Amino acid sequence: MAGRIPDAVIEEIRQRSDIVEVVSRYVRLEKRGKNYLALCPFHQEKTPSFTVSPEKQAFHCFGCGVGGNVFKFLMMVEGLSFPDAVKSLGAKVGVEVPEEASPAELARQGKKDRAFKIYGLVRDFYRILLGKDIGARALQYLESRNLSGAARETFQLGYAPPGWDNLIKFLAARGIREEEMVKLGLAQTRETGGCYDRFRNRVMFPIWDSQGRVVGFGGRTMGDDNPKYLNSPEGEFFNKGQLLYGLHIARKGIREIGYAVLMEGYMDVVSTYQHGVTNAVASLGTAFTRDQAKLLMAYTHDVVIAYDADAAGVKAAVRAAEILQNSGCQVRIATIPGAKDPDEFIQKNGLAGWQKIIENAVPLVQYKLMQAVKTYGLQNKRKVLQEVLPNLAAVASPIELEEAIKQTATVLQVNWETVLEEIKSFRKNTRKISQIGDNSVKNSHNIASTSNSLSTAQPRDARSHAEAGILRFALENKVWLERIVAELGREFFQNRDYQGIFDAYLASGVEQPLSGLFDLLDEPRQRVLSSILVQEIPGENIDQMVTDFITTIKKSSEKARLENLLAQLAAAERAGDTEKVRSLSRQIHMTMNKTEWPERGVAT
Numbered sequence: 001m002a003g004r005i006p007d008a009v010i011e012e013i014r015q016r017s018d019i020v021e022v023v024s025r026y027v028r029l030e031k032r033g034k035n036y037l038a039l040c041p042f043h044q045e046k047t048p049s050f051t052v053s054p055e056k057q058a059f060h061c062f063g064c065g066v067g068g069n070v071f072k073f074l075m076m077v078e079g080l081s082f083p084d085a086v087k088s089l090g091a092k093v094g095v096e097v098p099e100e101a102s103p104a105e106l107a108r109q110g111k112k113d114r115a116f117k118i119y120g121l122v123r124d125f126y127r128i129l130l131g132k133d134i135g136a137r138a139l140q141y142l143e144s145r146n147l148s149g150a151a152r153e154t155f156q157l158g159y160a161p162p163g164w165d166n167l168i169k170f171l172a173a174r175g176i177r178e179e180e181m182v183k184l185g186l187a188q189t190r191e192t193g194g195c196y197d198r199f200r201n202r203v204m205f206p207i208w209d210s211q212g213r214v215v216g217f218g219g220r221t222m223g224d225d226n227p228k229y230l231n232s233p234e235g236e237f238f239n240k241g242q243l244l245y246g247l248h249i250a251r252k253g254i255r256e257i258g259y260a261v262l263m264e265g266y267m268d269v270v271s272t273y274q275h276g277v278t279n280a281v282a283s284l285g286t287a288f289t290r291d292q293a294k295l296l297m298a299y300t301h302d303v304v305i306a307y308d309a310d311a312a313g314v315k316a317a318v319r320a321a322e323i324l325q326n327s328g329c330q331v332r333i334a335t336i337p338g339a340k341d342p343d344e345f346i347q348k349n350g351l352a353g354w355q356k357i358i359e360n361a362v363p364l365v366q367y368k369l370m371q372a373v374k375t376y377g378l379q380n381k382r383k384v385l386q387e388v389l390p391n392l393a394a395v396a397s398p399i400e401l402e403e404a405i406k407q408t409a410t411v412l413q414v415n416w417e418t419v420l421e422e423i424k425s426f427r428k429n430t431r432k433i434s435q436i437g438d439n440s441v442k443n444s445h446n447i448a449s450t451s452n453s454l455s456t457a458q459p460r461d462a463r464s465h466a467e468a469g470i471l472r473f474a475l476e477n478k479v480w481l482e483r484i485v486a487e488l489g490r491e492f493f494q495n496r497d498y499q500g501i502f503d504a505y506l507a508s509g510v511e512q513p514l515s516g517l518f519d520l521l522d523e524p525r526q527r528v529l530s531s532i533l534v535q536e537i538p539g540e541n542i543d544q545m546v547t548d549f550i551t552t553i554k555k556s557s558e559k560a561r562l563e564n565l566l567a568q569l570a571a572a573e574r575a576g577d578t579e580k581v582r583s584l585s586r587q588i589h590m591t592m593n594k595t596e597w598p599e600r601g602v603a604t
Contacts, residue, residue: 005086005097013086014515016093019057019070026077026255035534041077042066043301043330044258053534057515060530064301065328067530069515076298079210079251082519115184115237118176119206119214122186125170126158126204126217135159138203141222145267146347151274154249155266156206160199160219167197185216185232202230205245205266207238207284210295212248218266218284229265231284241289244296245269245282251299253278259302261334261358262288262320263342264313268306271343276351280306280342286316293327304361306334308341314371321364325394332361365391365404369411381412385419389426392419463494466552471498472532473546475505475514480546487550492557497528562588 020036023029029036029052040050040061049063060067066076074085083097090097129135130152138159142152160167168178168187178195181187187195202219209215216232232238246269254260261280263269269282283292286307296303303324307313321331334357339345346354362370365388372387388408395401405423409416471493473480490506493499504520514533518526565588572580 005083009090009095009097010086010519011516013090013093013095013097014057014070014513016095017057017070017089018054019059019073019515020052020054022070022089023052023059023073034536040064040066040301041255042297042299051534056533057513058518058530058533060527060534062531064330065527065531066297066301067534068526069518072518072526077255079248079298112237116213116215118171118180118184118186119216119237121171121174122167122217123156123158123204123206123214125167126160126206127156128158129161130157130159134161138222141203145271145343147270148274151270154273155246155270157270158204158206160197160202160204162201164196164200167199168195183235185235185238198232199230205270207232207243207245208248209243210247210251210298215243218245220267240284241287242291242295243284244292245284246273247281247295247299249273250279250281254299258300259304260296260300262296262303262305262307264307264316265341268342272346272354275346275354277346277354283320286312286319288316288320288323290323290327293324293329296324297327297329301328302330304332304334304358306336306342306357306361309336309339313341318364318368318371321367322391325364325391330400331364333364333367334358334361363400363404365395366407369408373411378412381414384412385422389422392423393426462552463556466549466556467493467495467498468532469545469549470553471502472535472537473542473549474502475517475533476537480542483546484550488553492553497525500525501529 020029023036023038027038027041027050029038030048031037034053034055036052036054037048038050038052039045039048040063042061043064045063050059050061052059058067058069059073068076070089071082071085074080074088075082078085078088080088087097130138135158142157147157168181171181171186172178178187182189182195186198188198189195199217199219202221205218205220206214207216207218216238218232219230221228231240234240245266250260250269257279259279261272261277263272263280263282264286265282265284269280272280281296305317305321305324307317307320317333321333324331336342336345336357339348342354345357368388368391369384372384376383376387378384385408392401392404392408395404405416405419409419412419470484470488474484475481490502491499493502501517501521504525505517508517508520518529521529565584569581569584569588572584
């Protein structure tokens with residue numbers, strides 16, 4: 001849907017929608033205190049960690065870290081954009097969403113609609129030719145690969161005939177200009193002028209976006225010609241790094257089974273699908289990207305990678321697993337014995353054999369450990385450990401980390417305490433949680449391991465615990481908010497995500513429902529907010545808790561200020577700046593006099 005939806009319409013739909021009712025259409029909810037609990041629909045788990053708060057109209061999974069409001073849930077579970085989620089909920093609660101669009105937006109949407117229409121025409125052209133005499137060889141090739149008629153129909157396979165202008169003539173007869181054909185990657189220009197069909201004498205695989213619209217094609221030769229696979233060129237509508245082959249077909253299976261299987265190519269997905277593997281997608285080659293990880297995580301946070309068995313496939317599987325892990329996924333890597341790829345394996349061993357492969361898939365740390373031992377040997381334990389340290393440090397779940405540490409210690413024949421100390425040292429000396437991570441990823445992992453109550457959370461220190469509590473109380477009650485602002489000001493959070501949420505809340509006006517705050521935040525901060533909102537506030541003496549949190553933050557700030565002054569004093573003394581030494585000494589004396597410091601040995 002083009003255009004911006006009016007805020008008033010979004011708010012009306014939000015207020016008429018009940019997140020408990022919406023979520024219960026997809027999972028079975030069980031009442032626990034004020035909240036509801038369920039098995040998470042976005043990752044595989046045996047113990048429920050998916051929490052829904054009817055009071056805050058928010059959800060959060062303490063297993064995989066996802067969270068948000070009712071719109072976010074529908075976006076994730078159905079793979080919708082925000083406008084489409086609003087429109088879908090609006091239809092259910094009886095609120096009409098007006099179509100508002102500027103002339104420029106209408107023009108852009110018209111261009112997209114025309115492109116999708118042309119791609120659809122081309123898909124149908126190729127499909128028809130596969131069933132004609134001219135497509136007999138292509139059909140014979142697909143049958144030799146044991147692809148059934150049902151699989152060919154599901155994945156809309158076709159055939160691009162030999163010759164230089166078959167498609168060009170077909171499209172030109174329907175009023176489509178050669179310039180458009182070139183821009184859409186369907187034709188290529190000649191140096192001498194004019195253009196010719198890009199795809200010739202190839203079996204054709206349509207490539208769709210997540211909503212099932214054709215946005216490009218992949219063509220496979222039927223012999224040993226190079227390149228074996230030819231994709232549409234990168235362009236306005238086709239960006240290989242932002243697409244996953246077969247996602248719109250697999251998303252139902254992913255939700256039902258609880259995890260996704262990531263493969264390399266189209267043939268792997270089509271072949272395994274017809275044998276009963278309904279949760280597989282392909283990365284269109286080995287160059288898996290963060291955008292593809294984000295796309296996949298809209299449906300699940302549990303992924304098994306099943307790339308080709310050659311050296312390039314092994315290397316690419318590790319790289320993809322690291323991207324997924326550092327995006328917040330639980331990742332396992334499958335080893336394919338006695339076959340070069342999933343297609344060949346399932347042809348030989350069927351679905352039962354495939355399921356054994358999935359059962360035997362191992363976590364990233366264990367997989368890298370095995371590969372490192374093969375490369376360096378057990379005599380070089382330091383090298384082996386260095387290979388897996390970044391990944392050990394990135395494991396979010398304490399239970400998974402404990403298991404990974406034990407496995408590493410067993411393989412290397414060292415004490416588990418030794419491995420743990422190496423991890424601590426790595427984390428201390430590295431600002432990022434892994435060599436390939438970033439700050440948003442780090443936050444994602446921290447969120448995923450938070451507990452379900454403010455009283456039982458395990459923060460890094462007292463300041464972190466106090467900041468989490470203060471933010472929760474500020475969002476809960478206007479009186480507490482006014483007191484917090486009066487005593488601490490508007491900018492006091494050391495945690496940048498907390499400060500960002502606090503800023504957005506103050507800027508939006510504190511009278512609106514908290515569920516609307518999600519729409520003002522990016523993905524990482526939505527997760528932080530949901531984890532805070534679904535937690536129940538423990539205890540009865542809330543005023544005392546607020547006082548304690550404020551005191552902790554004030555003391556921490558004064559301590560940080562004192563440490564800064566002491567550092568400046570040392571520098572001034574080294575420089576021989578007598579006047580600055582006197583000034584800093586006075587400031588230090590005043591700071592220490594007005595701050596109540598704990599007795600020696602007591603942690604703050």
